[in-house]
Amino acid sequence: MATVSSYSSVVPDATPLSLREAFERCRAETEEWAKTFYLGTLLMPLEKRQAIWAIYVWCRRTDEIMDSPEALSKPKEQLLAELDSWEEHTREMFKGCVNTWLDKVMVDTIHRFSQPLQPYLDMIEGMRMDLTSLRYQSFSDLQLYCYRVAGTVGLMSEKVMGIDDCYTSAPWSEETETSGAAVALGIANQLTNILRDVGEDRQRGRIYLPLDEINGFGYSESELLDGVINDQWRNLMAFQIQRARDWFKRSESGVRFLAPDARWPVWTSLRLYRGILSRIENNDYDVFNYRAFVPRYRKLIDLPFSFILSQAK
Known part of the structure; x- marks a missing residue:
């Protein structure tokens, strides 16, 4: 398992939280950063909206590797290494490994709603594209x-x-x-x-x-x-x-x-x-x-x- 320290800027603090507290943290973060999206989630049953909040926060953590203020000052090689570590962390998470509060809600979501791994890996690959493709021809x-x-x-x-x-x-x-x-x-x-x-x-x-x-x-x-x-x-x-x-x-x-x-x-x-x-x-x-x-x-x-x-x- 990749160590958390290699991508500590994007992996949540491993502070022990209950599942309910971890989902509440996802809710608060979704409300803060995705107001339009958040409003739509409030119309879902609790179980579904909690899962969507967890997925949103995982996607946000993935995006932050490339687009956080700290990322702007990092060399390309370091960002690629962090993406590699995040991919390894995600693969382990899909095997049921829990090292952070976000892992806890994601493992619950994965098992409750049969999440496929490939879209998560594809998203990480999309982040790699941001390092290699600053322009798109067509x-x-x-x-x-x-x-x-x-x-x-x-x-x-x-x-x-x-x-x-x-x-x-x-x-x-x-x-x-x-x-x-x-x-x-x-x-x-x-x-x-x-x-x-x-x-x-x-x-x-x-x-x-x-x-x-x-x-x-x-x-x-x-x-x-x-x-x-x-x-x-x-x-x-x-x-x-x-x-x-x-x-x-x-x-x-x-x-x-x-x-x-x-x-x-x-x-x-x-x-x-x-x-x-x-x-x-x-x-x-x-x-x-x-x-x-x-x-x-x-x-x-x-x-x-x-x-x-x-x-x-």
Whole structure:
């Protein structure tokens, strides 16, 4: 087992906590760092939302290896070593090893909801891509990255969400496919993150928008780094926003197959996260000086609409 000290900046303190206390820590961290996502989880039964909070915190720890303030000053070799240690730690966690409070809630989640290992390993591989790929030539290149860092979350979550019994017991149940829709929702969310965070990412030397599309709209990498907003930029962003909406639309087909107690929170999260795209438009595509977000009052207003959608089959 890899020692905790080799990646102490991202592995939680091994302070002994009860399972209930550990889940409460996951809840608090999810509420603090993912407010829109957190609101959707509150609509789930306790057992399911606790599992989703645990998965969220594991994903956040994985992301922090690359994107924490401390990571910015570390050499590439050290970050790769920390990712290798985190992968080994994760493999051991899936074998039932518990060394930290996060391990405790994750082992409970793994066994309670039959979590597959591969999506977790794929996400770690996505973090490695951030060390080797600061630019993406085409969308096909970017799509692989989006799958690894976010589509995988859909695969982690679908076992927790569950499938409606009326589909699993039906003669055609073998044709019911939710994994593709779950991955599509993750990719849609990541594309939204990319568009929202263009200004922040450029400060880290990263450009996620496909270079061939940047050039195709008559814009340039240097203009992006300088934060230039012109008609070419607006047209480029409008194109990217439509693509993200198309991925959200692709994900909607799988929501109706989910267990009844999961459909409302998934619809809520989907619609609220998609709302960030409209906020970018409302800000005249200025993602260099403004961070797009959905106001709390809009989130509350949307809840009944999402509930109505969740009742349709």
